[in-house]
Amino acid sequence: MSSSLSRREVLRLLSFLSAGAAGVASVPLIGELFASKATAQTSSVYVRESIATFMQSPTKIAALRRGIQVMQSRSSSNPTSWIYQANMHGIPSNESRRLTAWGTCNHGSFFFFPWHRMYLYYFERILRQASGDSTLALPYWNYSDFPDQRTLPEAFRNRLLPDGSTNSLYVEQRAPGINQGTTALASAEVSYEGAFQRTNFFHTSSGQQSFGGRRATSAMHRGSGGGLLEGRPHNQVHVVVGGSSGWMRQVEMAARDPIFWLHHANIDRLWERWLLLGNGRANPTNDSDWMSDRFTFFDENARQVTMRGRDILNTVQQLNYRYDDAPLGNQVLVNGMSDANRSTQQTTTTPQLLATTPINNQQMLVELREAPVTLNLRFPQSQGVRPFSSSRTITAGSVTLNVEKVEYNPRNSIPYEVYINLPQGVPPDRNSPYYVGRLALFAHPQKATFSLDITEAVSELQRLNLITGDSISVTFVPPGGEMNAMQRTERTREAPGVVRFERVTITTTN
Ligand SMILES: [Cu+2]
Known part of the structure; x- marks a missing residue:
């Protein structure tokens, strides 16, 4: 299965290339994705780049490392610190404090996608300000589209940099083989095909499936109604990178590993890609809980803010960022799926x-x-x-x-x-x-x-x-x-x- 999947992925990429991404403004061609040239930024919209592209710019990698280092140097009671932000995802067992918004991540329900988008958005603003580089945007780890990018990105693997200084992108608490770059994610761990075939964002009872998870009426820290994409690649990548006891496999520690943020940027990107497939795929904008429930975060000035689903529907217009890849056409991504097949997806x-x-x-x-x-x-x-x-x-x-x-x-x-x-x-x-x-x-x-x-x-x-x-x-x-x-x-x-x-x-x- 894995080899044929890779072949399919290559075909998909090729058809994307031949389609030429026509009609999409300021979309980098694949050649540019691999080149060191930054995407021309015509407006103030931040472009989240694939780490493979991003790593080719020493300036960008330096800004990323500096931003993390500065956040790590801040007191854990400061909402713009590395630890405070990570504790918002989950609180370590040896931590007795319960500060505002700590331990509020959402898993196992249809709040998974919006909550993590909001989390990344404010984290990115904090990171940018901490880095001192006003152009910094969070990169993403594209293990999805390119089989040769399924090992941990090189910039994250070594404790020390060539000049002897500490690499803030490195943590020791990863599965054996991950930091050596010898363990690659397998196709069966990162495939998003099953999730992308779904046209329904949420489901309402156990035994059903959806792209985005089971409907819930309020925040869900650990639910059992995860959507297909949360299951794979999201959960799969967490446990492969974290191994038995590394940080990425534990909700309470995951966000302390810098790769967490690149992993979630990719998950966020896949949400965008799913929407682009159309054929009924849409956010649950008719659901008042999904649209209006408020979640708490902090901005780069440590000011407490709240956000709702309705605030994060359009990343460009509402959140000022987009991903560097082209919106791929339907025919490219859903090849092999018949219409009849697709219409049965919704039945319960x-x-x-x-x-x-x-x-x-x-x-x-x-x-x-x-x-x-x-x-x-x-x-x-x-x-x-x-x-x-x-x-x-x-x-x-x-x-x-x-x-x-x-x-x-x-x-x-x-x-x-x-x-x-x-x-x-x-x-x-x-x-x-x-x-x-x-x-x-x-x-x-x-x-x-x-x-x-x-x-x-x-x-x-x-x-x-x-x-x-x-x-x-x-x-x-x-x-x-x-x-x-x-x-x-x-x-x-x-x-x-x-x-x-x-x-x-x-x-x-x-
Ligand atoms: Cu996660």
Whole structure:
């Protein structure tokens, strides 16, 4: 799946190039994206650039590092300090203070997107002022469109700069392999296709899916109704970068890692891209809670402000920023999706059970530790046709892997790799068609169901005849090298906690 996805991504890029981004003013051509030239700025609109472009300007990188350093030098009770800002996302367990707006991030509901946009907006203003560079805009990490940009951007990897000074973009608390640049994000971890196929911004009950998350009437710190994009790439990237106990995998620490802000800028950019696809894709502007609920932030003068959904709908007109990439045409991004397919996305059928691990009356828990675990799933007796046989096309619907009632240590647990039908004796490979992504328990409530969209993976396995229709298995694998490296670098710390759950199911909404 991953290799074909990359190919598809390349094709997409090529069709974008040939389309020439006609009619879009001041959009950089791809050649310029890689060149060091800055996008011509005709107005006062700040342009958030891909870090690959941004890094080519020593001036810009220096401004970014300086801004972070200055923020880090401020007292944690100062709202424009690095720690104050990070604590707005989540409060570390050893922190007894509860200052204004701390611990107010929104996950697992349709407030995820607007809250993080507001958070980034004020953070960017603070960072710009701290840097002393009035032109500084937040870069984004484009692991989405370019497979060769899926390792941590180089500027973030080293503790020290060539002149011996401290690199404020570096933190030690990342997964092994991330700071070395040897671990790349896999296609199955960053794919946004499933999310982009959705035309509904929100959903209203569990079992449904949407781009942006379940509807809520008020702020939700840790909800279980995350939208598809929040699941992947958002949660996936958090746990791959953070590993078992790094900062990015913990809600309370994530925003202390400078890469957090570039990751979220990319998520914010993908929201813009989704809207551009049209065909009913829109923000929920009819929802009064989404539009009018107020969230608290601080501006660059440490002045307390509030913001509502209605204040952040248009990034150019209301927030004075845009992203450096062109609005891609519909035909480019939704190729392979039929109209009939798209029209069924909105229907609210209850998910059908395709397969499940056996349930016994004791509700035996499955425990994941340091060794791989394979579970064989059974098909419900009532099923006439085997659910994954070639005679049954499931590619038109969506298929979800559910891990039910998961318990885990939010500060320290292994982000297991998940494989479907991995044959015995075949070494797990995140670039193989069996790989469907991580058990990405980020901001995940205890004993809630973790869901992963596996539509693409299953249809690819079907195409390759790797699902026979007689059986299906799910394998959880600790990331290669993770345990050894953890034991080496964190000998004095506690071992990652056991992950427990009740059962695994595969469901479809078709
Ligand atoms: Cu995040």
